[in-house]
Amino acid sequence: xxxxxxxLHGANFLRQRLILSTISGxxxxxxxxxxxxxxxxxxxxxxxxxxxxxxxxxxxxxxVNETGTILFYSPGMLTGGVIEHxxxxxxxxxxxxxxxxxxxxxxxxxxxxxxxxxxxxxxTDVSVDHYRHSVIPVMRQFGLYDKDDYKFxxxxxxxxxxxxxxxxxxxxxxxxxxxxxxxxxxxGKIKRIRGTAxxxxxxxxxxxxxxxxxxSILNGFLxxxxxxxxxxxxAGSGKSQGYGCCLVAESTNENVRIxxxxxxxxxxxxxxxxxxxxxxxMAAVELLEEINIAGVCDSVTQPLMILYSxxxxxxxxxxxxxxxxxxxxxMLRNMKxxxxxxxxxxxxxxxxxxxxxxxxxxxxxxTCIGVGYQNLNKATL
Numbered sequence: 001x002x003x004x005x006x007x008l009h010g011a012n013f014l015r016q017r018l019i020l021s022t023i024s025g026x027x028x029x030x031x032x033x034x035x036x037x038x039x040x041x042x043x044x045x046x047x048x049x050x051x052x053x054x055x056x057x058x059x060x061x062x063x064v065n066e067t068g069t070i071l072f073y074s075p076g077m078l079t080g081g082v083i084e085h086x087x088x089x090x091x092x093x094x095x096x097x098x099x100x101x102x103x104x105x106x107x108x109x110x111x112x113x114x115x116x117x118x119x120x121x122x123x124t125d126v127s128v129d130h131y132r133h134s135v136i137p138v139m140r141q142f143g144l145y146d147k148d149d150y151k152f153x154x155x156x157x158x159x160x161x162x163x164x165x166x167x168x169x170x171x172x173x174x175x176x177x178x179x180x181x182x183x184x185x186x187x188g189k190i191k192r193i194r195g196t197a198x199x200x201x202x203x204x205x206x207x208x209x210x211x212x213x214x215x216s217i218l219n220g221f222l223x224x225x226x227x228x229x230x231x232x233x234x235a236g237s238g239k240s241q242g243y244g245c246c247l248v249a250e251s252t253n254e255n256v257r258i259x260x261x262x263x264x265x266x267x268x269x270x271x272x273x274x275x276x277x278x279x280x281x282m283a284a285v286e287l288l289e290e291i292n293i294a295g296v297c298d299s300v301t302q303p304l305m306i307l308y309s310x311x312x313x314x315x316x317x318x319x320x321x322x323x324x325x326x327x328x329x330x331m332l333r334n335m336k337x338x339x340x341x342x343x344x345x346x347x348x349x350x351x352x353x354x355x356x357x358x359x360x361x362x363x364x365x366x367t368c369i370g371v372g373y374q375n376l377n378k379a380t381l
Contacts, residue, residue, distance in 0.1 A: 005029055006337060013330050014046055015095070016303075018053060019102045020338035022075040023311065023373070030071045041068020045088040045095065052096055055083050056103065056111070078377050080107025080175060087118035089165040092125035097154070097171065101135065102307055104173035105142075108377035110150040114157075115169045121198065121244050122162035123265035126300050128154060128169050129196050129246035134259035135301050141255045142308045143180035150174055159232040161200045161242025163266050178374045179308055181315035184296045185365075188253035192224035193287070195247035197280070200238050204231035206276045210245045213280025218247075218287075243276060245283040249291055258298045260286035293361045295320040303331040306366065310341045314372035320348065321364050343368045 004025075008017060009032040021028040034040050042050075042064060050073075054060050059076030087093060093115050104111040121127040132154045144152050150172050160167025195214070197207035207229035218225045227247065232238070244263025250256070262283040264274055274282070290298050296319050297305050306328060309317035324332075324345075335341045346365040 013334065015049065015099055016331055016334050018073060019099060020334050021073055022053065022057065022078065022103060023106065024338045025075060026338055027072070027074045031069065033069045033071060035069050042071065043090070045090045048088045049096065049099065052085050052099065055085060056080060056107065078103060078107045079109060080104070080111040081109040083113045085113060085115050087115050089119050089163060091119070092122045092162070093118040093120055093128050093167070093169050094126035094131060097128065097131050100171055100173070101139065101304055105144060105175055105179060106375045106377060107175050110175050111173045112150065113171045115171065117165055118160060118167045118169060119162045119165040120156055120160050120167035120169060121242060121263050123263045127246060127261055127263065128156055130259050130261050130300055133194070133246060133248040134257040134298055135304065137257045138255060138297050138301050139304065139308065141182050141184065142312060143176050144174055147174055158236045158238060159198060159200050160238030161240040164239035166238035175375060175378055177378060179312035181312050181317045181370060182309060182319060183317065184255060184319040186253050187296055187320060188251035188256055190222065190249045190291060191252050192250050193218055193222065193247060194250060195227040195245060196230055197227050197245045198230040198232065199243035200232045201241040202243055206243045207231055209276035210243065210280035213277040214245060214247065214284040217281060217284040243279065245279050247283050247287045249287060256296050258290050258294045260290045262286055294322040295363045297321060299325045302328045306331055306343070309366070310335055310339065310368055310370060311373040312370040314370055316367065316369055318365060318367040321366055323361060324364060339371060341368060341371060
């Protein structure tokens with residue numbers, strides 16, 4: 001780090017670096033971006049992400065050299081407001097939703113973004129359904145409540161499967177003056193399971209087959225299982241064939257949501273030959289595994305919980321998490337670099353059952369004192 005510019009190298013964790021640069025107000029210079037590869041430099045979907053950040057802010061400076069291997073990013077003021085953004089189809093819309101969720105609370109105007117021509121679901125990225133069912137309910141405990149004019153929600157106007165996409169997603173988020181401290185230690189017990197089985201441009205009976213397969217496993221654990229079937233039709237079904245199932249477990253603690261998802265893939269990722277029954281059973285098994293290892297949030301929500309806990313008012317936040325994912329570990333490292341924030345991590349061993357076995361995986365108690373970050377962009381009377 002030199003002066004107000006953070007110097008990094010490599011293409012990994014670009015979203016984290018840009019998010020924390022925008023929040024901290026520090027410039028970032030990233031070098032050696034895919035320098036030794038056959039096709040060096042930033043790729044199309046990363047340039048598309050930079051374009052979205054430019055639309056959300058005022059005064060942002062982005063400089064990329066001719067080969068795309070050096071990026072200089074100087075953040076401006078987060079303005080928010082109503083935005084229409086044309087997406088790339090190489091990555092699913094979840095690639096952009098993470099950035100919107102991280103920066104939305106700190107915009108001058110409530111954020112309302114329409115993401116057009118996007119891939120809503122693919123087997124290699126977090127889908128829009130996962131964010132809709134799992135991430136948003138967990139994030140509400142930081143004080144992100146619905147208002148009269150704008151709500152904290154994600155709407156799927158059109159579905160679009162990989163590889164051609166053709167979907168449309170509407171995202172809206174309030175902008176409070178500051179986030180609330182969060183203490184979430186009670187995982188609770190799973191009381192019901194909800195979810196969505198969806199399909200695009202295949203037989204409309206496909207979602208029903210996935211629902212039956214998932215229920216055949218989940219009903220062995222609890223009776224309250226309801227999975228909504230959604231067979232997209234006509235213009236709302238995108239440009240490619242695909243189907244998948246997203247399941248979410250709801251706890252006796254209303255702020256706990258744990259989700260898992262499996263989707264049919266394309267020829268390139270080896271998931272093409274999975275039948276609807278395979279998808280349903282795999283989604284159910286994935287959910288059970290996620291429940292086993294998760295704390296008060298699943299692995300997708302974990303890095304956002306870490307970010308929000310550090311940026312709230314100057315008070316203690318603590319939450320019980322599953323073991324840290326590599327993505328969350330890198331988030332902690334980048335937060336120390338950009339914001340100077342560190343967490344206290346305490347390993348909580350799993351409890352023993354009456355039969356002598358373990359009840360779930362070990363957990364991590366994460367504690368930090370917020371930096372008192374306030375939304376200074378927001379207009380006040």
